Amino acid sequence: MKLYLDSGHGGSDPGAQGNGMLEKDIVLDIAQRIRTILTTGYENAEVRMSRTTDTTKSLNQRTTEANAWGADYYLSIHCNAFNGSARGYEDYIYSGLSDSSATARYRHIVHEEMMEVNQLPDRGKKKANFHVLRETIMSALLTENGFIDNELDARLISDPSWRQRIAQAHVNGLERAFDLQRKQSNDTLYKVIAGSFQSRENAEQRSADLQSQGLESFIVLFSASGVQWYRVQAGAFSSRENAERQLEQVRNAGVEDAFIITEDTDPENGETDGYPVAGKIYLSPELMDQYVKEINPDASTLGSYYLEIGEHYGIRGDIAFAQAMHETDFLRFTGIVQPEQNNFAGIGATGPDNPGASFDTEQQGVLAHIQHLYAYASSEPLPNGYPLVDPRFDLVDRGSAPTWVALNGKWAVPGDQYGQSILDIYERMVSNAISNLEEMVEDIGD
Template sequence: MKLYLDPGHGGTDPGAQGNGLNEKDVTLDIALKLRSILTNSYEDIEIKMSRSADITKSLSERTSEANNWGANYFLAIHINAAGGSAEGYEDYIYSGLSDSSTTAKYQEIIHGEVIKMNQLKDRGRKKANFHVLRESAMDALLSENGFIDNPNDAALMKQDSWRQAVAQGHANGIASAFNLKRKANNPPEPANPGTGTLYKVIAGSFQSRENANERVAFLGAKGIDAFVNPTIISGKTWYRVQAGAYSNCDNAEEQVAVLKQAGIADAFIAAENSSPAQVAAAVDSILGPTRLSAEQMNSFVKTVNPDALELGSFYQEFGEYYGIRGDIAFAQALHETNYFRFTGIVRSVQNNYAGIGATGADHPGASFADPKEGVLAQFQHLFAYASTAPLPPQYPLVDPRFQLVERGSAPKWTDLNGKWAVPGKTYGQSILDLYERMVNSTV
């Protein structure tokens, strides 16, 4: 099935405007989310977008492209406006078609699925002589997803979870109308907005929208679709460059790897609509890729301790070498040292960021020659707990307690409870909670 996906307006044409929003931005975000859902979740679907960035494209260019490509279906995503009083959702097919046409049957199916998800008043299924409906050679639908100049509808449009739900509704409709087969090991998406976890791939975050636009253009030149998603963090607006959103964390990690190969070293994953338990379930394994960059780790600790050592590069380096989640190991060090303030029994001069061997005031634990060696010891100690494999040979063994660990006895962070710390009944959970705060505060 070949779907031509057309987010309305773009570039010099902002579309409808109201309540601080531009139609072109909302439609693009919904369309990109829709593409991610369909390509990640279903087999035998090809998607071509009229635009995947903020560019200008005429109506005739859009329909000609869809016709020449041989699309099976044309779906245009739009937002309405009507003076501020109107509200709700409606969709359109070409006015020259009968109610018994295949196009009308598709409209009925998609309309019903979108209404289940979008929290909008149902304004019904309609017909119109719109260019994209008239000039497209295939079945076509244009959806109008709320009124941008209505304060109630606009308040929903400003919520990322709502835009995700609208995309999901369209995806459910497309899948039902065209009998798409769900990919193996890909469970159905949540039935309602606000449930489940969405893993957004962020390819950079900037305080300048111009810089964010430059990153989008850079990625576009490398064949990677991305868009700017303004995000408010600690009262400040940051312009995140989003390069995908996935319901499966493994798929998000694959996209991060693609971005890093393209030269985007600061790519990371932001999990949304997740509870602490969901985050813990997604990241509880000690072994795995480091998602946050060194800069992001350093920035986070300095929000609490401005004088903290900048050790993020060591956690990134050793995380990659040992195959250990370096960003969560960094959270463990913050937990052990009180954000590198060393208010417990271990002193800063020991360079012991994991409390290795520390059992009390008379036994403050091991000391290491410098900060890098101290971080190395922490990773070797984690490797001993998480794996039964031989220690990789590049670095010398500096962990004095490596041989005392029951190898492979703690593959998860929560398995460290009562082992790394005694009694430590919630030791792993505390680390994961701290890591969640790191992710949620990451710009």
């Protein structure tokens, strides 16, 4: 199934506004989460996004692109606004379609899945003469995910964990509607490589070129014969067939020398389930704090706590730091947990009526976070040296999540991509650290 995923508005068009948020930012975040779930979790799903950054794109450009690509389905993500009093979820198909059409049947399935999890009033299944519904030659659906100018809806919309659930609900609907097949465990990964460069700048340009054509990619650092290289990777697949399909798209985008490499994994050792929660810390506190400060200049400096306490318990404090950034929206606390709680891991937070545990100091909040991770990663008793401050330590199924991906469905519910999201932030932290260190070396050389 080829999905054209449209993040509404963007660039000079902010969309709806309210409670300190812009629709264009929220819907891009939800769409990116949908893409991640589909591309990492399903075999027969291809995704092309109308935009992957905050760029301006006309409605005609979007529908023309989807039609030319031959998309099987067009999904447009939006938030609503009215006068501050309206609430709820609604979705739209083209007004010229009957209730018995395939588009209406697909919409009915997605609507059911959305109402299962979104905690919003149901405003119904509607029809409209919107451009993206009228001018697309494939079935199309536009979802309105709450009212950004309503205080109650905005409280949900601002919560990253809610947006993750919303993304998952969209995917659940697509899975049912199009009979999408979940990826099976496989001992081999097929990685599509779109170039290797000794210059990071050249690698970044290649990655940007691919992303401008709707092909997600990222940069991986590796060494060969003692030389450091920057590899542009455009996906990793458990199916050779899907990797070949992606390879063809990358070559059609102008990278004629793209190729596939294989990487064997060992499920018995847990390598396919993500990095271990326990282990050595690689990023310094300064590099951790520097990364978050570039995103949120007002952020507290927590890196030293994550290093010190993480090392004491043998927990990857640098990845735990990435988890804290995921939970708190880079210490902006846009969800239900508030800054004064010093709860950087969302411990005990289940919804607006239960914002979770509170801790007296930042250090105590980090300590509770690391102890909670220790409970999941190990069945051994807590090491001496610190008091137990995690109020939910004894509620954890000890040793049930030795890897970050194994936290899926445990730390966050449903959380199908929870661990992957943490590791994605960590990968960006590492990439940022490498870039900053290279700049320092260049400055020294000058």
